[in-house]
Amino acid sequence: xxxxxxxxxxxxxxxxxxxxxxxxxxxxxxxxxxxxxxxxxxxxxxxxxxxxxxxxxxxxxxxxxxxxx
Amino acid sequence: xxxxxxxxxxxxxxxxxxxxxxxxxxxxxxxxxxxxxxxxxxxxxxxxxxxxxxxxxxxxxxxxxxxxxxxxxxxxxxxxxxxxxxxxxxxxxxxxxxxxxxxxxxxxxxxxxxxxxxxxxxxxxxxxxxxxxxxxxxxxxxxxxxxxxxxxxxxxxxxxxxxxxxxxxxxxxxxxxxxxxxxxxxxxxxxxxxxxxxxxxxxxxxxxxxxxxxxxxxxxxxxxxxxxxxxxxxxxxxxxxxxxxxxxxxxxxxxxxxxxxxxxxxxxxxxxxxxxxxxxxxxxxxxxxxxxxxxxxxxxxxxxxxxxxxxxxxxxxxxxxxxxxxxxxxxxxxxxxxxx
Numbered sequence: 307x308x309x310x311x312x313x314x315x316x317x318x319x320x321x322x323x324x325x326x327x328x329x330x331x332x333x334x335x336x337x338x339x340x341x342x343x344x345x346x347x348x349x350x351x352x353x354x355x356x357x358x359x360x361x362x363x364x365x366x367x368x369x370x371x372x373x374x375x
Numbered sequence: 376x377x378x379x380x381x382x383x384x385x386x387x388x389x390x391x392x393x394x395x396x397x398x399x400x401x402x403x404x405x406x407x408x409x410x411x412x413x414x415x416x417x418x419x420x421x422x423x424x425x426x427x428x429x430x431x432x433x434x435x436x437x438x439x440x441x442x443x444x445x446x447x448x449x450x451x452x453x454x455x456x457x458x459x460x461x462x463x464x465x466x467x468x469x470x471x472x473x474x475x476x477x478x479x480x481x482x483x484x485x486x487x488x489x490x491x492x493x494x495x496x497x498x499x500x501x502x503x504x505x506x507x508x509x510x511x512x513x514x515x516x517x518x519x520x521x522x523x524x525x526x527x528x529x530x531x532x533x534x535x536x537x538x539x540x541x542x543x544x545x546x547x548x549x550x551x552x553x554x555x556x557x558x559x560x561x562x563x564x565x566x567x568x569x570x571x572x573x574x575x576x577x578x579x580x581x582x583x584x585x586x587x588x589x590x591x592x593x594x595x596x597x598x599x600x601x602x603x604x605x606x607x608x609x610x611x612x613x614x615x616x617x618x619x620x621x622x623x624x625x626x627x628x629x630x631x632x633x634x635x636x637x638x639x640x641x642x643x644x645x646x647x648x649x650x651x652x653x654x655x656x657x658x659x660x661x662x663x664x665x666x667x668x669x670x671x672x673x674x675x676x677x678x679x680x681x682x683x684x685x686x687x688x689x690x691x692x693x694x695x696x697x698x699x700x701x702x703x704x705x706x707x708x709x710x711x712x713x714x715x
Contacts, residue, residue: 354651373620
């Protein structure tokens with residue numbers, strides 16, 4: 307999937323961590339723009355963004371990647 | 376909360392002592408444990424639960440001065456030793472299969488939590504459970520969920536700064552990210568109330584069997600001993616890594632049986648939160664802890680498997696009763712409610 311993340315104090319403060327076989331963790335982001343163009347506000351200090359494309363709660367990871375293996 | 380009812384000679388002796396004012400000269404407390412499985416021993420588990428509780432919210436009828444009384448710590452140690460031995464014995468083969476195996480520890484722990492054998496309470500709740508079974512599930516869970524996150528918080532000061540920062544980051548989310556109404560314990564209390572249950576702390580301790588108390592006691596055992604800090608973090612990892620998908624099923628079952636959204640919300644929240652937390656706990660915390668201190672690997676895996684095996688026993692207990700159209704703990708009778 308494609309997702310754009312917006313930073314709270316500028317994009318340089320956003321930390322992106324790619325989890326092997328799992329989601330992308332974002333720290334310091336204020337919102338994520340999903341594939342549908344909708345803006346999803348970040349509600350917690352770290353969020354997991356879906357990378358497998360199968361989440362029922364996109365753009366957020368809901369653990370579904372574990373059922374795909 | 377008041378002290379629970381005693382369930383045998385050990386709890387009777389301990390509870391009699393702590394219902395009196397703290398007496399520093401009272402001397403040792405001699406108790407004799409029954410033989411048999413400590414995990415299923417009601418007397419042992421309720422005594423342990425109450426002794427641990429002195430360190431959490433405690434009891435309105437117990438003098439706070441008892442918390443560090445040496446004779447109570449001695450009894451606690453006498454109860455903890457067989458409990459810990461039984462847990463280690465129960466998971467020995469699974470621990471041996473994971474410790475020292477090739478591959479990244481986080482990947483091995485994900486594989487363990489994905490493949491651990493046990494009946495699925497979540498699938499039953501999602502598809503088949505009655506309203507009363509959903510209520511019963513919620514009331515058992517209340518014993519731990521109303522102190523959710525607290526046992527793992529004891530570990531924070533025992534860690535090096537980098538792992539500590541990761542654990543605090545995770546716990547901050549458990550405690551609502553600074554918003555009191557979003558504290559997971561508070562979300563659970565709300566779910567209980569909306570499901571027609573008693574949300575006061577410890578309300579169902581007198582009703583639940585030893586295995587339900589053991590789920591809570593294992594986390595306190597790991598959390599309250601520095602030497603078991605790695606087991607506490609492994610336990611945390613297993614909780615988080617077995618949460619997202621089951622919580623989606625629990626939420627679906629809760630709605631299917633006609634409960635309101637606030638009952639399901641606790642589980643909705645955990646679908647998303649724990650998809651984050653499982654990565655933080657297994658990759659950021661457990662794997663990093665062991666990278667820094669390789670000698671802790673066995674205890675990380677022990678904590679994770681102990682969590683999984685107790686959950687499996689708990690699930691089997693409930694499902695066996697429900698298969699026979701019985702309850703382990705009958706939920707309170709409800710006035711007929713028409714789902715909205």
